[in-house]
Amino acid sequence: MTEIKRRTLLRSGAGVAAAGVLSAPMVHAQGTGGTLRCGFWDHWVPNGNVVMRELCAEWGRANRVDVQMDTVTSNGNQILLTINAQAQSRTGYDIMSFPTWEPSNHQRMLEPVDDVMRNLTQKYGAVNPAAEYLGKPAGTWVAIPAVAGTQLKPACVRFDLMQQHAGIDIRAMWPAKNERGPGADQWNWETFAKAAEACHKAGFSFGLPMGSFTDAVDWVGALFGSYGAFLMDEKGAVTVRNNAKLRAAVEMCARISRFLPNDVWAWDDGGNNRALISGRSALIFNPPSAWAVAKRDAPQVAANCWTVPMPAGPEGRYSAYLPFFWGIWNFSRSKGAAKAFLEWLSDRAQAERQTNGSNGYDIPPFTSMSDFKVWETEGPPVGSVYNYPVRAHHNARTSIAMAPAPAAMAVQMYNQGLNTKLIARIVQGGESVDQALGWVERELNTIRRGG
Amino acid sequence: MAADASTAPIMPSAPNSGRASSLQRLARRRSTIAVLMTIPLLVVLIGLVAYPAGYGIYLSTLNRRMTGFMEGEWLPNGLGNFEILFESETFWAVAWQSCIFAISAVILKALVGFWLAHMLHHIPAKGQRKWRGMLLVPWVIPPALSTLGWWWMFDPAYSSINWLFQVVGIPQVPWLGEKWWARLSIIIVNVWYGAPFFMIMYLAALKSVPEQLYEAAAIDGATSWQRLRYVTLPMMANIISITVLFSLIVTFANYDIVRVLTNGGPRDLTHVFASYAFQVGILSGNIPRGAAVSLFMFPILAICAFFVLRGVTRRNKEQM
Incomplete structure (x- = not known):
């Protein structure tokens, strides 16, 4: 009979223990x-x-x-x-x-x-x-x-000012139910531009930022999308030259920009919120956070706010999405x-x-x-944010500015705010549409190189 | 006998261990001690200066995905990011703005600091400390915080400065929304923040100018302008040069003021190298190109440093 020595026993025991540890499933402290x-x-x-x-x-x-x-x-x-x-x-x-x-x-x-x-x-x-x-x-x-x-960035509208100065009953147009109201089919950028002009003349300019922060890039991106105007296609090819849809979108955006406060070029993402809460603006594009702050700081403003989808363009309705x-x-x-x-x-x-x-x-x-349910019950006024999410009757699609360009390039275009700078060059810098489009084409080619 | 220049005084060593004694001798050599004592500094320099700089240079040679070197068309592979920047209008606008910002801000800081130092120098010592403390406050507050205060004053919608203008009937100013006003705004804030540094340096230099020189100049009938031109400025030349160089480096690399006040806008016309590098590198996810942007500061500052330090050396030689 083989004699089992103390040292052999210990060695075998250590081996078994090691094998057990190595093969055991990962068991964490106290059976968690x-x-x-x-x-x-x-x-x-x-x-x-x-x-x-x-x-x-x-x-x-x-x-x-x-x-x-x-x-x-x-x-x-x-x-x-x-x-x-x-x-x-x-x-x-x-x-x-x-x-x-x-x-x-x-x-x-x-x-x-x-x-x-x-x-x-x-x-x-x-x-x-x-x-x-x-x-x-x-x-x-x-x-x-x-x-x-x-978040989405639909229009948060001061329905009292919109009714008074632009003659649009926005609550009737977009009621707090799953149906369109009278005039909803006419809620497009043309109508929007006319309302922007009317409210600007009345001293309640729309609070639309035009800098390089997200709120600015997003709403301009949604406008471009609704015109079918894209700076780059999904393969990464620059689509600026001879692009009639892009030119139409640029002209519309430039037209709207002329009816905005003269300092929108420097607004950050809080600029539009402040414009609404201070009671100086009849419309902003924003999630309901501005309205929520207004409920606390300026309840008389919040009580007159109503969220509606963004206007439609020739190629449909795009809703800015982040x-x-x-x-x-x-x-x-x-x-x-x-x-x-x-x-x-x-x-x-x-x-x-x-x-x-x-x-x-x-x-x-x-x-x-x-x-x-929360979007139906939040208020006052109750139903104010009913149309915040994209609903079927909006006939809208979510939009991210600079899509459909490959994401690797779109992120650079987005963060450099190429779409808002394009408009700024025309409206603030005094360049012609062709000059500004030439500039953006050169910038896009720079971004394209190196991916 | 004089101690040997390369070794510390040799103490008697144990006679029975040859290897130990040679190690002891090595440890006692002054050059060994010097190397040992510089190791902490070398570690800091290598870890916090050389490595990040080297890594930054390496990053700038990569493509966006950082999977290989960035190809160039007319520059060698690895320099493609620099080539792209050379061809970018926005980049040249940033380079131009960085120069406008840094040069004008440094000149203004030097002038304001010099003027403040002179004013302080002529205040009796008892009251001087109080004024000195108060004037240093802008430099002591963290710039990101104080710039936020300035932003509130310049804020497009609620500018307090514009409110005051309105009260006295002056037209409102688009501080951050119009090209030249925005540029002026960031220069104002930088001067406000940085002038106290110049003031304290110049004040120290003024105090070190021997009073006898002014007395001699007065006896020669020198006017106050001539005393400034031929006594004060030559005596302060080196400290002015070094302060300007130091400030130029810091101002060129400034980030927080531009980021908080304008974020580079309107139309990228207030971007400086650092804020643009952040936008391209971190926000846009193109770290190699962001690194290339930030490296552009290096040759510009190296040229400035070369000329300024050469001037300092030349003046020192003349004085010897």
Whole structure:
């Protein structure tokens, strides 16, 4: 019989223990399912973060996962700096909120989420086209269109001033129900330009920014889209020369710009909000945040506000859209849990809680979710934001400025505000339309080189 | 016997360990000690200056996806980003604006600082400290914060300055919305922020000018202008040069004032290199091209530094 020595026994025991450790599934402390670190966008609406924390805790409890949530502000571009730092260092959160263009910027570092999106679209139908353009840059979903932070920028109209100075009963035109009112078919840029002129003459100019911040680029982008006017096609070819639709859009935008306050060229994203809240403006393009602040600071202004879709152009109605995305870094060690959590977060019940928590600000990416109760009940006046989400009777599509250019180039065009600068060169700089179009063509060729 | 220039005084060592004693001798050499003592500085310089600069240069040679070198058409591969910038109207507008901004702001800061230093210099010592403290306040406040205060004063819709203008019947000014007014606004804020630095440097220089020189000039019948021209300015020439160079570097690289006040607008006419590099690199997701923009400051500042430092060296030699 072989004698088992003490040393042999210890050696065998150590081997068994090591094999057990190496082959065992990852078991985390106290039987939990691990840790999920999330960097979510710091919501403008304070209650938005509260709801997100509740959702994190709820899912974490149910799935025995320690969901740790930080909020990262977009003030001072902090969220962009955080994303870029994490991408460079390949370390950071598991789940990150990505502003509009960042999924395509970091697509090579993001975990594909086609499986999650397949499940969600089976349940809720198609995602709106602008979200698909941004989140699926090379035929693969690299991030999930988020509810929290995603916004539309329809027209927030002072219906009293619009009625008084432009003769348009905007509430009758776009009532708080799923139907168009009288005159809705005439709600186009031509009508809009005439109303802008009338309100300007009356001292209540429309508050439309024309700088290089997002509010400016977005509304001009929607106007261009509704004329079928695009600076670059989906293959990256510059489409400026001999483009009659672009010229028509530019002329219309320049015409409207002449009836705006003379300092709109320097407005930031708060300029239009201030114009509305101060009672100086009859119309702005913005999510309901300006109206929400007015409810607190200038209730007499808020009580006369009504949200309606953007005007239509010859090629249809485009609604300016600025989404956030939820993405999973490919260096994450909790990809499975992250996918499960994001799918749960995108489900209708959770989406509605996020939208309710933000007083209707957050827009879910699925058209089938444009019937949340909050948009009917928010007020005063009740029904003011009924037409904030894109509804079927609007006959509108979401738009992101600079689409359909390849996202890698569109992001550069967007952040450099090429569409607003084009108009500024004509209206403020005194250039002819041809000169300004020549300039934008040269800039686009510069962007094209190097991708 | 005088100590050897390259070694510290040699202490008696243990006789039984040859290797240890040679290590001890090496450790006692002054050059070894000097190298050891400079290591922390070298680490800082390499880690915080050389590496970021080198990495910045490397980044500028890459394509947008950072998967390879950026191809050039008439410049070698790797310099494609610079080639694109050379051909961009916006970039040249930014370069032009950066020069206008930096040169005019530095000149104004130097003049205002010189004037303030002179005023302070002639205040009796007792009251001088109080004024000095008050005049340094703009320089002490973080610029992003103070610029926000200025932005509120220039704000397109609610400018307090315009409100005052309205009260006294002066037409309102589009401070941030019109090309030259916007340029002037960022220069005003930069001068307000930076002039105290010049003031304190010039004040120190003024205090070091020997009083006897002024007395001699007075005996020779020199006017106050001649005293300034032939006594004060030559004595302060070096400190003026160094201060101007230092400020030129900082002003060229300024970011926060432009970012907060105008974000480069209207029509990119107030962008400086740093704000444009941020827009191209971080906001637009083209980090290599952003790095190329920011590297353009380097040759301009290197030329300025060369001429200014050469002047300082020449003056020092003349005085020796």
